[in-house]
């Protein structure tokens with residue numbers, strides 16, 4: 367396959383290496399300093415685009431792919447206020463758009479464990495819940511996209527919670543899941559869910575040791591997406 371890399375930073379580079387090691391070609395590497403090259407590309411030379419750029423750049427890159435009939439796999443976080451616009455564009459243009467806050471298989475298992483645990487916690491009383499995420503200091507957004515997905519999983523199952531808040535900022539209330547974001551180098555990504563009571567504490571943690579798992583997941587989805595249409599997610603890709 368010919369894969370276009372929209373964003374060629376820490377993730378784009380590893381994705382490119384993995385894609386080439388799996389026999390794919392790189393159709394282009396778009397960064398801030400050559401973003402005008404995107405308009406010169408012939409979309410017919412691109413089978414799929416993988417978008418790992420920055421929150422401010424994601425919408426334009428994804429729109430280019432959808433408007434040119436290129437399936438797009440998106441890992442960039444921090445732009446979700448515009449996601450519904452992209453979803454509408456995808457359906458209007460009969461395109462293929464895939465977003466995941468985290469492409470690692472381990473984290474997607476962790477998402478399921480989080481949901482299972484929150485269902486159990488909904489049947490008991492006395493526990494407060496909180497999320498902590500730790501990432502490298504170059505990360506532009508907070509909380510992490512993964513922490514938001516975890517909070518949404520808790521809110522879906524825990525009747526006592528209906529929102530989340532970051533680092534004690536408003537709207538902090540009894541009904542919100544507290545998220546703490548820490549920026550410590552070189553952390554590729556750690557997420558901790560804590561249930562605490564006066565009697566005991568229960569904690570689950572996912573720790574990424576490198577960016578390899580995120581990048582491999584994105585390439586696997588790129589290999590899967592060309593036959594698919596619509597707004598897609600890890601629930602469509604994974605069999606669990």
Ligand SMILES: NC(=O)C1=CN([C@@H]2O[C@H](COP(=O)(O)OP(=O)(O)OC[C@H]3O[C@@H](n4cnc5c(N)ncnc54)[C@H](OP(=O)(O)O)[C@@H]3O)[C@@H](O)[C@H]2O)C=CC1
Nearest residue numbers: 373374375376377397398419423441442443467468469580
């Ligand atoms: N879903 C997942 O599994 C994962 C998601 N992520 C997310 O992916 C994104 C990228 O992460 P990471 O690679 O670590 O970040 P980096 O900052 O290392 O890379 C982002 C790259 O995007 C480039 N860029 C800026 N503007 C544009 C533009 N208009 N078009 C194309 N590229 C542009 C930047 O260029 P320049 O440096 O010149 O500004 C930079 O090279 C982040 O949002 C991060 O949260 C990260 C890991 C896993």
Ligand SMILES: O=C(O)C1=N[C@H](C(=O)O)C[C@H](O)C1
Nearest residue numbers: 443467468505510511512555
């Ligand atoms: O910026 C990162 O590095 C990461 N971003 C994603 C997120 O915001 O959840 C995924 C992973 O945790 C690494």
